Amino acid sequence: xxxxxxxxVDVTVNGSEHELEVEPRTLLVxxxxxxxxxxxxxxxxxxxxxxxxxxxxDGDVVKSCxxxxxxxxxxxxxxxxxxxxxxxxxxxxxxxxxxxGLQCGYCTPGMxxxxxxxxxxxxxxxxxxxxEALEGNICRCTGYHNIVNAVEEAADKLATEEAR
Ligand code: FES
Ligand code: FES
Numbered sequence: 001x002x003x004x005x006x007x008x009v010d011v012t013v014n015g016s017e018h019e020l021e022v023e024p025r026t027l028l029v030x031x032x033x034x035x036x037x038x039x040x041x042x043x044x045x046x047x048x049x050x051x052x053x054x055x056x057x058d059g060d061v062v063k064s065c066x067x068x069x070x071x072x073x074x075x076x077x078x079x080x081x082x083x084x085x086x087x088x089x090x091x092x093x094x095x096x097x098x099x100x101g102l103q104c105g106y107c108t109p110g111m112x113x114x115x116x117x118x119x120x121x122x123x124x125x126x127x128x129x130x131x132e133a134l135e136g137n138i139c140r141c142t143g144y145h146n147i148v149n150a151v152e153e154a155a156d157k158l159a160t161e162e163a164r
Pocket of ligand 1: 042043046048049052053054066
């Protein structure tokens with residue numbers, strides 16, 4: 001049997017270094033979930049539409065269903081597992097919990113990471129700006145109202161907690 005055509009990729013995910021062997025066609029979302037066990041990024045549309053697979057790649061928000069794993073070689077990746085820690089949820093996670101910004105939760109990892117990136121850029125957004133910022137993340141459950149409330153609450157929490 002011939003050896004599979006694989007490539008070695010080095011990535012740092014949520015601060016942990018990993019080396020993995022992937023085929024050139026392997027999508028980042030599949031590498032994260034199936035090779036490395038980070039199941040926060042979800043597989044939805046696999047065509048850049050829904051945002052369920054959103055992760056951060058060297059700080060940028062990307063849809064990991066349209067990034068090849070080999071393109072992430074040498075990159076720092078953040079998945080939702082890296083947002084809070086075992087002892088305490090991140091302020092954005094607490095805000096989504098308190099404001100009921102989720103129902104089934106399928107969109108939530110992507111929503112949280114898009115929110116984290118957005119609030120770094122715009123720490124005091126309007127509701128309209130929040131809606132625009134999250135338009136690449138589709139939620140089939142909530143109607144978005146509570147998600148916008150959650151992002152507003154997260155902005156407040158981050159401002160308050162950072163001021164301490
Ligand atoms: S699964 Fe990637 S955008 Fe939908
Ligand atoms: S909470 Fe179900 S898709 Fe958003």
